[in-house]
Amino acid sequence: MAHAHESNTKRIWIVFGILSIITIVEVLFGIYKPKSLFFNNFLGMNLLNWLFIILTIVKAYYITWAFMHMEGEKKWFRRSIVWTVVFLILYLCFILLVEGDYIYGTYKAGHLKWIF
Amino acid sequence: MGATVISDEHALDGGPGPLGATYGKMMMWFFILSDALTFSGFLAAYGFSRFKFIETWPIADEVFNHFPFLHGVNAPMYYVALMTFILIFSSVTMVLAVDAGHHMKKTKVAFYMFLTIIGGFIFLGSQAWEWKNFIKGEYGAVETKGGSILQFVQKQEDGTFKRVALADFAATIPQARTQHKKNNGVWFVGESSLPTYSVKEVVEGFKSDASILIRTEFLNAEKHKTVLSREESLKRLTETTHVVEGANLIRNEYGHKLFANFFFFITGFHGFHVFTGVLINVIIFFNVLLGTYEKRKSYEMVEKVGLYWHFVDLVWVFVFTFFYLV
Numbered sequence: 001m002a003h004a005h006e007s008n009t010k011r012i013w014i015v016f017g018i019l020s021i022i023t024i025v026e027v028l029f030g031i032y033k034p035k036s037l038f039f040n041n042f043l044g045m046n047l048l049n050w051l052f053i054i055l056t057i058v059k060a061y062y063i064t065w066a067f068m069h070m071e072g073e074k075k076w077f078r079r080s081i082v083w084t085v086v087f088l089i090l091y092l093c094f095i096l097l098v099e100g101d102y103i104y105g106t107y108k109a110g111h112l113k114w115i116f
Numbered sequence: 117m118g119a120t121v122i123s124d125e126h127a128l129d130g131g132p133g134p135l136g137a138t139y140g141k142m143m144m145w146f147f148i149l150s151d152a153l154t155f156s157g158f159l160a161a162y163g164f165s166r167f168k169f170i171e172t173w174p175i176a177d178e179v180f181n182h183f184p185f186l187h188g189v190n191a192p193m194y195y196v197a198l199m200t201f202i203l204i205f206s207s208v209t210m211v212l213a214v215d216a217g218h219h220m221k222k223t224k225v226a227f228y229m230f231l232t233i234i235g236g237f238i239f240l241g242s243q244a245w246e247w248k249n250f251i252k253g254e255y256g257a258v259e260t261k262g263g264s265i266l267q268f269v270q271k272q273e274d275g276t277f278k279r280v281a282l283a284d285f286a287a288t289i290p291q292a293r294t295q296h297k298k299n300n301g302v303w304f305v306g307e308s309s310l311p312t313y314s315v316k317e318v319v320e321g322f323k324s325d326a327s328i329l330i331r332t333e334f335l336n337a338e339k340h341k342t343v344l345s346r347e348e349s350l351k352r353l354t355e356t357t358h359v360v361e362g363a364n365l366i367r368n369e370y371g372h373k374l375f376a377n378f379f380f381f382i383t384g385f386h387g388f389h390v391f392t393g394v395l396i397n398v399i400i401f402f403n404v405l406l407g408t409y410e411k412r413k414s415y416e417m418v419e420k421v422g423l424y425w426h427f428v429d430l431v432w433v434f435v436f437t438f439f440y441l442v
Contacts, residue, residue: 056437077135100167116262
């Protein structure tokens with residue numbers, strides 16, 4: 001391990017600050033739910049939810065890169081973890097969410113009442 | 117038995133392994149990778165069910181709106197935000213312990229690990245409190261024969277609706293219904309407890325109080341739950357089969373049955389990870405105190421449990437978003 005023998009306490013606290021601010025912003029958006037975001041959709045989901053997901057990914061980036069020290073690992077070690085997980089999760093979400101939406105349509109248009 | 121000379125003969129006992137990482141650290145990363153996929157399986161399944169019942173899914177803000185010592189105050193998400201802070205902060209102390217480990221400062225490592233363990237316990241306690249509120253419920257509801265949940269509201273002066281608890285309007289009708297136990301009938305049918313009110317008491321109480329209306333699970337154009345008129349409410353109430361108070365794995369007063377199931381499984385699985393994380397941290401904490409890593413001249417073990425602990429925090433960030441915010 002050639003890395004991480006200098007103290008990076010300062011960076012840790014900066015990252016803590018960033019994570020806290022993002023959390024506070026998320027909670028504020030969650031409480032006030034601005035109409036312009038909440039009632040406009042993009043790809044079947046409202047903009048507020050997109051904002052939450054983007055902020056969450058930013059938080060995840062800081063936790064893995066700074067706290068879990070991914071930034072100090074070798075490039076291909078990093079990629080073997082991150083690319084694998086990102087690809088598989090995207091695939092899983094794509095397949096399940098599209099299917100969920102399809103079943104929603106089937107229930108709505110079908111003759112059988114489901115929950116009434 | 118010819119001696120095979122390999123360049124990294126200490127790779128399996130803590131020496132350098134491939135890609136500049138030791139095997140221990142690398143395997144911790146690959147374990148985290150597989151665990152991350154388990155959690156994404158859970159969360160994607162939640163998304164699947166939510167998209168499937170997009171029009172009737174419960175609104176998390178209305179379910180998780182409790183805060184300690186603020187009884188009856190509507191505090192959406194404050195509590196989970198606090199829990200997020202606790203976990204992020206314990207992540208910070210963990211990373212500070214790892215940092216101190218790089219400088220071989222034993223006391224500092226021990227101190228920061230101790231803070232991390234305390235943070236873990238506080239988080240677990242908070243989650244227990246959250247579960248308690250969720251299981252106990254606040255208002256109660258009824259279930260129809262079609263499996264949908266009907267909640268009760270009252271119109272306020274400003275035109276908005278206020279939730280009404282069953283206790284506020286249910287009539288008292290003396291009756292002799294006893295708890296159905298497994299020894300009275302077929303062995304696999306029973307009930308753990310009787311609800312506080314019978315269906316009849318709720319229906320009669322509803323009929324005698326004209327101000328109460330029924331709120332269905334359906335979201336209207338403003339993304340609020342639809343409130344029925346008094347006539348429609350009375351009509352819907354004739355389909356009632358169960359009184360639902362709080363939540364269990366079969367039915368819950370918040371709405372769709374899967375909502376409580378996912379809540380228990382996702383936060384429960386995460387809580388289990390926090391619990392094992394605390395356990396491992398305690399073990400490593402004692403090892404630090406005993407000077408094990410001082411003798412080993414490397415605090416890498418602290419780094420490895422640190423990775424696991426940060427992963428637990430990472431998962432919570434996603435659970436927070438997908439269960440409470442979205």
